[in-house]
Amino acid sequence: MWLRADFRNGAGMKLLFLGDVVGRAGRTAVRDRLPAIRAARRLDFVVVNGENATGGAGLSPDHARILLEAGADVVTLGDHAFDQRDMLQFVESEPRVLRPLNYAKAAPGRGARVYDAPGGRKVLVAQALGQVFMKRPFDDPFSALDPVLKQHPRGGLVQASLVDFHCEATSEKNAMGWYCDGRASLVVGTHTHVPTADARVLPGGTAYQTDAGMCGDYASIIGMDREEPLRRFLTGMSKGRFAPAEGAATLCGLLVETDDRTGRATSVEVFRDEPPIADREALPS
């Protein structure tokens, strides 16, 4: 129990989670702005969802390195985890990149790990995929996460634990928040790319937000250039591929403070970093 004794009452960590990085707009914004955000906010630990950072679909090793060098301690993926083929090898060699726990039995990489944070502290990060309205029938995320949380009690083996729950349905994300309340420091939804207005700390000390929103150009349709999705909605026909919108990006996510001794979230704040005004003026009208 020496580990517990090292952590004082009241001392805690400042964590930032950033939602799905979309395309060049999202990743250059993370590259250019995260280092200053990390310093100004005195962040101890940063997790970035990178599943759409390369062309809107998946994450290449080069782009993963950009996010890590910008200040992400961990990059999570999602249903697009292996859209970029090189990720199949890269995820095995780079422990700071996590794919969903319940992606597939044969998938390379891991869905949960314990990471070092400043001051000898440990942080568990895990990601799971939902089942409702998802294209593929992934395994049950609740039973996938349960043993991970049991093996890494917050305030015990780890000082904080973060769960990125990547799914479409708000109901399923709500359910996961309550399922993990009292066990995780943070449960945050990703995948739908639109931030929700329900960030709060649940009674058991688990910070929760149904969706963190994306890091990308919001003058878009969930990060994609508007033309093709609008055409499909209006005509039911597709003419081309979806392409990420290229205007200036807003970074969206969640700031959470935790207590080292208990692993509980003590505060949660929606995080939004708008593009600099000069870049905003270049946004498409």
Ligand SMILES: [Fe+2]
């Ligand atoms: Fe996404």
Ligand SMILES: [Fe+2]
């Ligand atoms: Fe996704």
